[in-house]
Amino acid sequence: MKITRLLLKGFRNFKDARINVSEKTLIIGSNDIGKSNMLYAMRILLDRSMSDWDIEPKDSDFYCHEDTSELAIYIRFDEVTEDCVLAKLPGKVSDDGVLYLAYKAWKDTHEYKFYAGPTMASLEELQERFYRKVLHLKYISSNRDLVSYIKREKKGLLKEAQEKRTASQLSSDTKSIGAIEKKLNEVNNKITGLAYVQKATDAINTELQELSFHHEGQEVVFDVGASDVNSFIENLHLSSKVNTSSLAIGGDGRNNQIFLALWAAKNEINEYNPLEVVFYCIEEPEAHLHPHQQRKLAEYLVKTLKGQVFITSHSPQIASEFSPNAIVRLTKNGKFTKAANYGCSKIIEKSIYEFGYRLNVIAAEAFFANVVLLVEGPSEILFYKVLARELGIDLDRLNISVLTADGIGFETFVKVLQALEIDWVVRTDNDIFKIPKKNMFRMAGIQRAISIYTNNISLDGAVDKLIAERSKELTGFTTRIPPKMTLNAVDAFKIALKGFDIFISGKDLERDLLDQGLQSSIFKHLKVDEIDDAVEQMQKRKATFMFEYLQKNAKALNILKDSELAAPLKACQRILM
Numbered sequence: 001m002k003i004t005r006l007l008l009k010g011f012r013n014f015k016d017a018r019i020n021v022s023e024k025t026l027i028i029g030s031n032d033i034g035k036s037n038m039l040y041a042m043r044i045l046l047d048r049s050m051s052d053w054d055i056e057p058k059d060s061d062f063y064c065h066e067d068t069s070e071l072a073i074y075i076r077f078d079e080v081t082e083d084c085v086l087a088k089l090p091g092k093v094s095d096d097g098v099l100y101l102a103y104k105a106w107k108d109t110h111e112y113k114f115y116a117g118p119t120m121a122s123l124e125e126l127q128e129r130f131y132r133k134v135l136h137l138k139y140i141s142s143n144r145d146l147v148s149y150i151k152r153e154k155k156g157l158l159k160e161a162q163e164k165r166t167a168s169q170l171s172s173d174t175k176s177i178g179a180i181e182k183k184l185n186e187v188n189n190k191i192t193g194l195a196y197v198q199k200a201t202d203a204i205n206t207e208l209q210e211l212s213f214h215h216e217g218q219e220v221v222f223d224v225g226a227s228d229v230n231s232f233i234e235n236l237h238l239s240s241k242v243n244t245s246s247l248a249i250g251g252d253g254r255n256n257q258i259f260l261a262l263w264a265a266k267n268e269i270n271e272y273n274p275l276e277v278v279f280y281c282i283e284e285p286e287a288h289l290h291p292h293q294q295r296k297l298a299e300y301l302v303k304t305l306k307g308q309v310f311i312t313s314h315s316p317q318i319a320s321e322f323s324p325n326a327i328v329r330l331t332k333n334g335k336f337t338k339a340a341n342y343g344c345s346k347i348i349e350k351s352i353y354e355f356g357y358r359l360n361v362i363a364a365e366a367f368f369a370n371v372v373l374l375v376e377g378p379s380e381i382l383f384y385k386v387l388a389r390e391l392g393i394d395l396d397r398l399n400i401s402v403l404t405a406d407g408i409g410f411e412t413f414v415k416v417l418q419a420l421e422i423d424w425v426v427r428t429d430n431d432i433f434k435i436p437k438k439n440m441f442r443m444a445g446i447q448r449a450i451s452i453y454t455n456n457i458s459l460d461g462a463v464d465k466l467i468a469e470r471s472k473e474l475t476g477f478t479t480r481i482p483p484k485m486t487l488n489a490v491d492a493f494k495i496a497l498k499g500f501d502i503f504i505s506g507k508d509l510e511r512d513l514l515d516q517g518l519q520s521s522i523f524k525h526l527k528v529d530e531i532d533d534a535v536e537q538m539q540k541r542k543a544t545f546m547f548e549y550l551q552k553n554a555k556a557l558n559i560l561k562d563s564e565l566a567a568p569l570k571a572c573q574r575i576l577m
Contacts, residue, residue, distance in 0.1 A: 029330035094118035
């Protein structure tokens with residue numbers, strides 16, 4: 001069986017959210033968007049470690065932006081065929097294997113109830129959460145105490161492995177334990193016989209006799225803790241073996257990996273247990289790991305862990321390794337939280353697969369952004385990041401990403417952002433391209449911008465009319481210098497599309513810099529005095545020129561505060577207000 005959907009009504013920051021999930025689900029979103037709350041909703045119904053006090057509703061559990069007196073949490077399960085679940089919940093599972101569990105609570109009385117049934121319309125009240133004996137969830141908090149977890153999970157792993165032994169393995173182990181016990185007694189005797197150990201022991205016992213007479217006849221000794229072989233094995237320490245030497249494991253990153261490996265190993269040993277169904281929730285598994293290890297961890301979580309797993313993360317490296325149809329991006333719709341495209345979605349999967357090799361790039365930034373500014377190439381990324389800084393626009397605080405569309409890939413980027421319900425702004429060059437096999441030219445940049453509008457934005461009557469009447473003026477002219485009629489059409493489209501956050505340059509970034517106030521500083525930097533010479537050098541070296549120029553002339557960008565070049569950044573700001 002598997003969880004396929006959550007419905008959260010009036011719960012914390014979820015007003016009315018439907019969230020589809022998959023076999024391995026990655027939950028992403030900005031801080032305080034509700035990732036932990038989503039997991040907490042599942043835990044209320046499924047986590048055996050939560051007490052009656054934990055699940056009793058608090059005022060803070062109810063949606064706070066409206067007067068909400070009731071909350072409800074629904075979990076839908078599909079493919080429910082396990083005998084242990086069917087036996088515990090007779091009549092609650094449909095013929096086609098569908099089960100709903102629900103929790104409802106009321107603010108005025110702090111009363112709460114649990115329900116189960118084959119449909120949401122046929123739920124019946126449960127008197128207690130008895131089903132958790134066979135159907136439950138294990139949760140790993142982001143605030144995990146790694147040392148304590150490792151100690152506990154290590155003992156649990158040893159115990160469960162011990163219980164899974166065959167008869168021949170048990171017999172062999174019994175003989176080995178007898179031999180170990182004899183050796184441990186020898187070790188104890190030799191250690192206590194060491195001169196400096198004996199001297200320290202005598203000193204302690206002398207002082208104890210001065211302090212108390214109640215324990216006369218007893219003697220304190222140094223013991224390696226090896227007199228009981230079972231206790232000795234239970235207290236085994238994990239360490240790293242390097243050649244023939246052992247190193248203590250102490251780094252949080254390594255401890256985090258070890259903990260997850262221990263937990264997965266227990267999961268592997270208990271892979272098939274006909275008596276229970278277990279789901280797993282892990283918060284921020286990437287803690288303390290560098291990017292390469294985060295990517296490896298993501299691969300491990302997706303391909304190795306058995307069973308259904310829910311993971312929250314802030315890691316672009318982890319996001320880029322997950323199937324596009326396994327990502328839940330939580331976002332805000334006004335004051336309440338929702339899942340983009342209702343969670344795991346074929347729409348997101350289709351958009352990202354069409355994105356092709358750029359998947360890692362888009363996942364690395366855009367999945368976690370509130371607004372994305374799409375630009376032509378690396379030069380524009382360098383320029384807009386420095387311009388934002390000089391104009392006092394804090395991109396990181398506002399959660400704005402500047403990404404390159406690699407020249408002509410804007411629409412594919414936009415489709416992905418639309419699927420994830422991430423706001424976007426585009427700035428593209430006003431390119432003029434030759435029409436293949438014809439001695440004619442077209443305004444490729446404007447046509448590109450029109451295509452972005454037409455395929456991704458709700459249609460606007462005035463713009464649609466402009467496209468119908470004047471788009472033909474953008475193509476078919478016979479020289480690289482467009483006729484006046486074409487230039488007039490270009491100006492009209494620039495103004496119209498700007499209203500939809502699609503910005504088109506005068507020609508390209510280099511000429512815009514020269515035309516909008518930076519000519520003197522660029523001439524000085526390049527040691528030229530002609531525009532054509534400056535453009536040639538700028539375009540020949542592109543990002544290298546931009547990096548060197550900005551390094552020495554960043555303050556000069558203040559002159560662009562009210563320019564067309566700054567307009568895309570201001571559009572990003574406006575969207576977030």
